[in-house]
Amino acid sequence: MAELSLITPIEYLKGVGPQKADVLKKELQVFTIGDLLTQYPFRYIDRTEFHKIRKLHPDMMAAQVLGRLVSLQLVGEKRTKRLVGSFKDETGSMELVWFQSIPWLQKSLKVGAAYIIYGKPSEFNGQLSITHPEMDLYNPQVKQAGNMSLQPVYSSTEKLKKFNLDTKGIQRLQQTALEAVFRSIAETIPQEIIAKHQLVSHQQALASIHFPSNQKELNQAIKRIKFEELFFIQLKLLNNKQLNTQKFRGQRFNKVGEKFNTFFNERLPFPLTGAQKRVIKEIRIDTNTGAQMNRLVQGDVGSGKTVVALMSMLLAVDNGFQACMMAPTEILATQHYQGLKQLVGDDLVSIKLLTGSTSTKERRLIHQALEEGTLDILIGTHALIEDKVKFKNLGFVVIDEQHRFGVEQRAKLWRKNVIPPHMLVMTATPIPRTLAMTMYGDLDISVIDELPAGRKPIKTVHFFESSRLRMFGFMREEIAKGRQVYLVYPLIKESEKLDLIYLEAGLENLQREFPLPQYKISIVHGKMPVKDKDFEMQRFVKHETQIMVATTVIEVGVNVPNASVMVIENSERFGLSQLHQLRGRVGRGAEQSFCILMSGNKLSKEGRLRLDTMVRTNDGFEIAEVDLQLRGPGDISGTQQSGVLDLKMANLATDQALLTECRNTVIAIFKEDPMLQSEKNYLLRSFLARKSDGIAWDKIS
Template sequence: MQIFNTPIEYLKGVGPQRAEVLKKEIGVFTYQDLLHYYPFRYIDKTRYYKINEIGFDFPLVQILVRLKSFEVIGEKQSKRLVARVVDETGELELVWFKGLKWIEKTLKINHLYVVFGKPTFFNGKPQMAHPEMELFSKESKERGNLSLQPVYSSTEKLKQFSLDSKGIQKLMSNLLDTVFSEIEEVLPSYILEKYKLLSRRDALLQIHFPTNSTVLSRAQATLKFEELFFIQLKLLKIKHLRTLKFKGNVFATVGNKFNYFYENLLPFQLTGAQKRVLKEIRFDSQKGIQMNRLVQGDVGSGKTVVALMSMLLAIDNGFQACMMAPTEILATQHYASIKSMLPDDFVNIALLTGSTKKKDRKKILEDLVIGTLNILVGTHALIEETVVFKHLGLAVIDEQHRFGVEQRAKLWKKNLIPPHVLVMTATPIPRTLAMSLYGDLDVSVINELPAGRKPIQTIHLYENQRLRMFGYMRREIAKGRQVYVVYPLIQESAKLDLKNLQDGIEVLSREFPLPQYKISIVHGQLKPDEKEFEMQRFIKGQTQIMVATTVIEVGVNVPNASVMIIENAERFGLSQLHQLRGRVGRGSEQSFCILMSKDKLSKEGKVRLETMVKTNDGFEISEVDLQLRGPGDIEGTQQSGILDLKLADLTQDQNILHEARKTVLEIMEADPELQNAEHQILGNFFHKHNTGITLDKIS
């Protein structure tokens, strides 16, 4: 309806100045935006407490009392108004430090008052500072003055315009008076009945001004379902439209390259999970529609081999393949890894990044366009207009959350029939998040480690156990192994009491002196060639210890490294700790991850370190991470734009998400065009709010 797009300045009580601050502070531009600005909590005014029931740890409470006396005491800064109120169970003191004259005028001895505020105790007696107070009138007696009151997030700037929670509440009341009769249903009646949801009109009224906690719960469930339902409808509609628009190249045969690699060149036996994922890719590539598959695999699970074998499948069918990584380090690592598994004359493979020399770049582009180059590995350089393939059949995208939609779309346009797309991520994503972020992709999971790999043993040590840490290092170096030591900072910081790399180098140089021990140093302030020199020394085994910041989180593969030490581990996020741990355990030897921390840990810090010690399973870790941090903070989800959730919480509302997705899947199977009479309501809403999603826009 047009009314919901009305600029917010036209709402009663807003005007130009308030509108400006609402836009800047909380992103409210229209009636629609304000309607979906939900309370973040509710003040429980559903009962009156007795004075003798009030405890030390009580939040805000409401009491019905009689005013017995009041007086102004103290001078200047210590001046205050103190009132004594009573009920049949005891006495309570009320105190005001501001607005004394006005409050004094309004108080009436021996009258009943409804008092609301946060109780505290002074000398063992209950007290309340600056309470809300109103006379207990006939009207309040009739309605009981009992309700759940909404509390809205505000800011200092908003409060300057009298838009604290109460101010926003008044605007919300004006808004609902204005638009209530215009609120239309967006879900079919059979869905509302099946899940016992409220009408949309009632849900929006009750979430802002709930009658009681039971109806509030139903309103929240209704709006959460609606929110998650339309996210899933959008994703699955995109998937359906893709299958209509994008025909796919058919990889009809498993040819010589694939078979020879599988029988003679595979460096290790494939796990059951790798075989299953390859079968899924093989099945997708024969359908005649474009494949869009996400492969989730934990650190070291063997995603690169799956990607390589998929690229060989493309080559066997007369196509070229490419692999795009978000950083030069990662692209170079993939290139080196693939080259190491193939004989020189097996396929023609090249690396293209921003650092590729002009002469090499010219040769790569020539070979690409005539078709003699089979596999091109690279960074964003792959999507430049000058990069032209003869016949691109498969695009592998690593850590795709670091690429924008438009960047990925440019790869699709590199061929007349868009290439099959294989997306890989080593950041395990909880199932609920994957459903909401990648609901338009088919998802495969590699959840086994290659044969012969031993689970990494993770140990948590406190500062006073540092000698034990040195012991682990000496034992492993004596066996010919290598060690990483990672610091959160490069230099000492006046603001942060954390270990830093420069001090660490001094300590380690004393504990592990030359010439017996040699140390590599890598951090973000080094020039690229200096960083590469230090990394190469460590990779070649010329140094036993690499002291680094988190630049080594991805892109370093040294099978001989068996110890990862993380200083101030409590300061790192779970996914980052897991990525760092994944730098070791890449050979057949037992590896260790040692988490060093301060003696005093926050509750959250303790949970993170306990989780790391307890499990090596990236998916289990990601579930804990989701609960600790929320979906918006998990890497990549902020920029996706999909998870702009107003009310639903993926950590708390997994059941609602599953039901919403199941319902959408049933609808898309029975009526993908949303043409049935019962689904026209969905079609109308979908097209109104997703005008950009059309066959000509999906690319």
């Protein structure tokens, strides 16, 4: 039979066969020997240290002892029957106790022999004992697997255990796999990088991660595997970025013209922040390079992303191009349209709105104006990507809240011009730096990290249920000042019916406290028809109602400057980023705004940390970092579903320094050898060739 390798199907490994292979594939997605070897242990049992019997105590999690089995006897009858062994070393004696497999143990255990035992010490009636210890015959001439080492512990499932693939069974398979393929494990990273970052070889890392001799060896293996995971993600992303720059030439915006200058000098209602100026400058440089721009703009709620988008679109118009802005919902698109019209006036540029509600007559006029080139800027929803919508010369696309759109939807906007338009992607969801470097590593990233002057930070407080009447009193005070209030209930995934019961019970209570006709309440939840939902939202926007009661369907980005209070019910049920998004619905006017986090009296440690973080800071990026620590990258970004972050060892929350090191290393490689043509980069070249038809990396941007 041919020599086994990492790509050999798992059924050909000795001790596996078709049935075990089938369960390994279904339970662990292990299809090859290489897949098996990347099923890393999740912890290790320290078998490097021996304890003396005299030093053992019941508080120890586990202990390993070298001694001699001096006697073995059967004690008790029927249910109380047990096998008891007396075990001694030079410092004392203890009991070993077994309740199961007694006949087999009586045959196999050798009285008088030296054993290495392992288990949890306990004490009963003053007698020290270990129940069902692990037993290995001691032979000083032979170094035995499992003794004198850090013993790996693997994840298993009930189905795997039925095939004897518990942690011990998987450990045996790993040992067999390493022996079978060790010589054929090839290096994956150039030697120069291995030397520079003081990494062990790929071969050594795989052996040591499963069977480390000591802690130092284990640490070296962990570092190498983490480095490799992060390094190859960055290599793929930065290669994509480079290919896009080379492959897609972009329209060159080589002048700052009359419309941009008129708006900046005469129409801008407030001075730009330093952060806004910096981002506009970055966009200005990008659009004048001759390469197609792909830039992500992150900015916290209220940081002024829309003005940056407008000035970028004016830059396009000044250079003879059309621009468009796509928003995920009709309400948000309408809001953008009204806001931009207000900013530019009626004479500077022509702006139109295209949504599902646009009349046939108006739609026909928009299509005609677009094709003739008399319409400069089009704001809309998914309606923009319809085949009927044809631009004369589309040069700039803005996508708001990009995570709400699929890749194919964005690609349709690309195809609206022969030379792809520049792309500006905006999000109000702050993304931790490490996640941005992996999720959006092939985009240029701009951050608007200042709020416009005059904006007052939102004051956030946490009330327990016992303070509900105080909360109602505060709502009345704010409504008396002419302000409006949001009251949001969580969407409980397990039961939307239960969610509505919560909302309806809360609403009943609220209507008693805020009766008609003095108070009017809007209600919005996910079970309502879209028209009813929009009608209720518009009533609140027009200040026809003072209180908006909603589940989390309340739209991202809806702007009601008069709303000054956000009450979040059962706030402990929300994630941090969701709490921060909801808080951002208020604080949009000049008045002081407030966020009240209501919770039950019993809070988990994590729940308390979330609410304390919200009270302590308004900084979305700081909140995003805490959220990453608590929830992990997959939950925040949806990347667990998309397969983008295939990290088995590295952790974006804790390995930030290593990620930066990997990214900088890759940047330096591409700077020196953009096409990876040199001999020393052969391994990297072949990695990219292998992966070119693998993960859908385009789903990231």
